[in-house]
Amino acid sequence: NHGADAVVQALAWAATGALTVFARGRALAAIVPIATAAAFTVGECLRSIGVVGIPFAQLGYTQADTPFVVFAAYCGTYGVTFLLCALGAYVADALARRTIRPLAVCLAVVALAWVVCWLAWPARRAAFATIPVAAVQGDIVQSLKWQPGSLQLAVARYAGMTDTVAARRPKLVVWPETVITERGIGLNGDPVLETRFAQQARRMRATIIAGSIATHGGDFYNSLFFFTPGKPVREYDKRQLVPYAENFPAAQYLRWLPFVGTLNGGFSNGTDDGVYETSAGLRVAPLICWES
Numbered sequence: 001n002h003g004a005d006a007v008v009q010a011l012a013w014a015a016t017g018a019l020t021v022f023a024r025g026r027a028l029a030a031i032v033p034i035a036t037a038a039a040f041t042v043g044e045c046l047r048s049i050g051v052v053g054i055p056f057a058q059l060g061y062t063q064a065d066t067p068f069v070v071f072a073a074y075c076g077t078y079g080v081t082f083l084l085c086a087l088g089a090y091v092a093d094a095l096a097r098r099t100i101r102p103l104a105v106c107l108a109v110v111a112l113a114w115v116v117c118w119l120a121w122p123a124r125r126a127a128f129a130t131i132p133v134a135a136v137q138g139d140i141v142q143s144l145k146w147q148p149g150s151l152q153l154a155v156a157r158y159a160g161m162t163d164t165v166a167a168r169r170p171k172l173v174v175w176p177e178t179v180i181t182e183r184g185i186g187l188n189g190d191p192v193l194e195t196r197f198a199q200q201a202r203r204m205r206a207t208i209i210a211g212s213i214a215t216h217g218g219d220f221y222n223s224l225f226f227f228t229p230g231k232p233v234r235e236y237d238k239r240q241l242v243p244y245a246e247n248f249p250a251a252q253y254l255r256w257l258p259f260v261g262t263l264n265g266g267f268s269n270g271t272d273d274g275v276y277e278t279s280a281g282l283r284v285a286p287l288i289c290w291e292s
Helices: 002-026 029-047 059-063 069-097 101-120 150-168 191-204
Strands: 133-135 172-174 207-216 219-227 234-237
Touching: 002 029, 029 069, 029 101, 059 069, 069 101, 133 150, 150 191, 191 207, 191 219
Parallel strands: 133 172, 172 207
Antiparallel strands: 207 219, 219 234
């Protein structure tokens, strides 16, 4: 599946490069850097969405720990990608045309915009984090994860480790993706296990977020379950699946190909955004793996 994803990503990068070259060749000389930056940004966006979308390795994410992060609050990741590409394109333009004026104007505009965004940046005045959160990693290897008996192992290990961290009084406890391997009926079809996790969350006075499988109408979903004291169990179903691993796009037309079955995890796409209340007083909008 990694090979198939690599091929898809390579084709997406090639298309992005071709679009960038096309824009550069058609734009007026004065706006070539802007046109190429816009073309690259559009290509990055298109490769990140859809049934074969690969949202990893976006250029804007590389600036999470740099001063450019202030722009993300106002123009998002793609806006940061555009700014980086524009700066790089203006540098290349200055070298190619041996003129520094367009680059100087670009730098002045970006600097002024940065000052404005910094002064208005909400995170600059945000209080330091004070909510205790526990991330539990049971370290069950993938080769054992779906084997017979793995469900009992996962439940015992994650419930036990969560009881261990209870002494630190976390308000939010997070378990990894699909660690509760309820493949047949799904966690939503196992009221006994749901009740067990809900009671554990109640004892801890904390929200437990557990990665598991959900089933609805015969379809399987890669899901997160929210166990919050005093509230019904909530479920978020992953929307952006890993192509050729969790599902096989257009499999109905390609069944004649070898290995279609082994490259298809049989999951269905979730359809709903989710924002959930927690015991921490935070509203959480979850992302699962590929969606991030």
